[in-house]
Amino acid sequence: MLSVKNSSDGQGGSPVDHTGKRTDEWSECLTLIAQHEDRAAFTRLFRHFAPLMKAFALSGSTLSANHADELVQEVMLKVWQKAGAFNADKAAASTWIYTIARNCRTDLYRRLQKFDTPLSAEDVSESQDSEEAFMLLHQKRSRDRIRTLIKDLPPEQAHILTKVYMAGKTHSEVAADLDLPLGTVKSRVRLALQKLEIQLER
Amino acid sequence: MNDNAVTNFHPGLDLITEFAAGSLPLAQSACVSLHINHCCHCQQTAGQLADLGANLFEAQEPVPVDDTLLHAVLARLDEEKPLEYANKKSTEKGTPAILQRLMRGDFSDLSWKNIGATLRISYLKTGDPDHEVALYHIRAGGRIPQHTHRGTEMTLVLEGGFSDANGSYHKGDFLVRQADDVHAPTALQSEDCICLAVLDAPLKFTDWKFRWMNPFLKLRTN
Numbered sequence: 549m550l551s552v553k554n555s556s557d558g559q560g561g562s563p564v565d566h567t568g569k570r571t572d573e574w575s576e577c578l579t580l581i582a583q584h585e586d587r588a589a590f591t592r593l594f595r596h597f598a599p600l601m602k603a604f605a606l607s608g609s610t611l612s613a614n615h616a617d618e619l620v621q622e623v624m625l626k627v628w629q630k631a632g633a634f635n636a637d638k639a640a641a642s643t644w645i646y647t648i649a650r651n652c653r654t655d656l657y658r659r660l661q662k663f664d665t666p667l668s669a670e671d672v673s674e675s676q677d678s679e680e681a682f683m684l685l686h687q688k689r690s691r692d693r694i695r696t697l698i699k700d701l702p703p704e705q706a707h708i709l710t711k712v713y714m715a716g717k718t719h720s721e722v723a724a725d726l727d728l729p730l731g732t733v734k735s736r737v738r739l740a741l742q743k744l745e746i747q748l749e750r
Numbered sequence: 751m752n753d754n755a756v757t758n759f760h761p762g763l764d765l766i767t768e769f770a771a772g773s774l775p776l777a778q779s780a781c782v783s784l785h786i787n788h789c790c791h792c793q794q795t796a797g798q799l800a801d802l803g804a805n806l807f808e809a810q811e812p813v814p815v816d817d818t819l820l821h822a823v824l825a826r827l828d829e830e831k832p833l834e835y836a837n838k839k840s841t842e843k844g845t846p847a848i849l850q851r852l853m854r855g856d857f858s859d860l861s862w863k864n865i866g867a868t869l870r871i872s873y874l875k876t877g878d879p880d881h882e883v884a885l886y887h888i889r890a891g892g893r894i895p896q897h898t899h900r901g902t903e904m905t906l907v908l909e910g911g912f913s914d915a916n917g918s919y920h921k922g923d924f925l926v927r928q929a930d931d932v933h934a935p936t937a938l939q940s941e942d943c944i945c946l947a948v949l950d951a952p953l954k955f956t957d958w959k960f961r962w963m964n965p966f967l968k969l970r971t972n
Contacts, residue, residue: 587824594820599812606813617819624823629831643804650772650803658776658877665776665877666851672776672783674769674796683794691801698805713771713806719764721773734764741763746798748763749791 574641575634582631594624601649607714608653610660619656623649637684640691647673653716690745697744705740708733759923760792761785770799777881780848781904781948785924787846849908849946852876852883857944860885866960868892868937873970882949882969888912888937895960896934901951903927910943912936932956 577593580586598620605616626648634644651669658665701709711722719737723730741747761769761782768774769782786792845856852874853860862870868889876883888894890910904926911920914933919925927933934957937943952967 585827587827590827591820591824594823598815598819600807600810602813602815603810604807607810616813617815620815620819621823621826625826625829628823628827640801640804642808643801646804646807647800649807654772663776663877663879666854667776667780667848667876669772669779671848671851672779674783674793674800675787683790687794687797687801690798694798694801694805698802698809709802710806712767712773713803714810716771716773718768718773737764737767741767741802744802746763746795746802748760748766749794750760 574645575636578627578631578634578641578644579636581628582634590624590628593627597627597645598624604649604714605653608657608716610657611653615656615660619649619652622656623652626652643691650716694744694746701740701743705736705743708736709740712737759917759919759925760789761924761926763795765926766792766795767799770796770803775878775881777876777878777883777948778904780852780876780883781906781946782924784846784848784906784908784946785922788922853885857885857887862887865963866895869894876971879971880950882947882952882971884947884949884970886943886945886947888935888943888945890937890942891939893934893936895955895957896932897953897955897957897960898932899927899929899949899951900954901929901949903953904948906946908944908946910941911938912943912945913938 574593574596577586577589580589581593601620601623602616605611605619606613611619623645627645630648634641651673654669658669698706708722708726711717711725712719715722715725717725719733720730722728723733726733765774765778765782766786769779769786772779774782786796845853850856860872862872864870869892870887872885872887874883874885885908886894888910904924905919906925907919907921907923909921911918911923912935913919914935916933918938929951949969952969954964954967955961
């Protein structure tokens with residue numbers, strides 16, 4: 549289920565290098581968009597990410613297909629408009645794009661529930677402006693580590709993580725959904741994070 | 751809160767995970783993000799958890815998107831960009847942007863409700879229908895009447911500090927109290943303390959002098 553694909557789907561037009569470094573390709577696209585308003589690069593990005601965004605929109609399960617398309621449009625437009633703020637030294641392109649998708653989905657949920665709030669999801673989002681070289685290196689290492697280790701997660705742990713992230717449910721909601729005790733959900737998440745070597749840095 | 755000071759009390763890993771996955775209710779995520787933007791350690795953890803999210807995102811089974819959607823977006827690329835969001839960084843006065851937005855001004859512009867001689871409370875409107883968000887201002891050395899919680903209370907120290915039976919907390923520290931934890935926080939002697947509190951159920955005073963207030967303590971979400 550969690551086969552993290554490392555090469556393009558074989559369709560033409562994507563200059564994926566043979567080591568399969570997709571992340572670099574997407575960083576390049578974002579840079580091309582930022583510097584040259586490159587529509588071809590944007591189209592490549594769209595073809596790869598829009599279907600993932602649609603999957604992400606629908607796995608929250610409360611959105612209709614129309615709203616899912618609306619979300620894809622909104623996120624892709626934002627990617628175009630904000631590409632100048634992307635910094636490849638600080639974040640992976642996929643993380644940057646995922647974060648925008650996550651925030652837009654949250655805002656769309658809140659709009660649909662007629663929330664009247666002065667805060668957008670982006671306002672209360674994590675800041676990614678750490679400057680320290682040490683931190684950046686550390687972050688880069690952990691990113692590579694997560695990418696490798698995630699393939700070896702036991703299925704029930706991978707499943708829980710997918711529920712938590714893609715369905716955007718709190719641990720209690722996941723517990724109710726899967727008919728599991730809250731403690732079981734929490735401990736599976738904890739075990740998964742342990743395997744991925746994600747821990748509190750204190 | 752513009753200095754990245756090292757704090758001693760942090761949100762747990764499950765809270766930061768829910769935060770990174772975007773599933774925390776608005777008021778709680780505001781409180782967690784105020785801590786995270788202040789604490790370089792939690793910032794790092796949140797960064798890793800976002801990277802994890804991106805991996806899961808890319809591992810999804812793609813759902814085909816119609817080409818008309820691509821063309822619709824391409825046609826919109828020339829639209830004027832919306833004005834960039836106001837700078838997320840703190841202002842010169844050091845008040846975090848999230849709070850400024852919620853307060854629509856500064857601490858001094860708020861309307862406060864006095865509770866006893868040492869405590870005043872100002873309720874903030876976040877739009878989150880399930881959580882009360884309030885600023886607590888405790889005079890230096892002042893004590894909040896002993897109370898318990900009917901639900902979960904998150905607290906973030908914004909200015910000064912306070913202590914209770916379990917420890918002493920300073921600027922940037924983040925605490926979660928569950929239902930039935932009884933405590934009577936006391937502000938540090940040296941300066942006034944301002945905290946942000948996020949509640950999902952009203953407080954309940956156990957101190958006999960204040961018990962009369964309990965029936966009036968409703969959850970104020972708006």
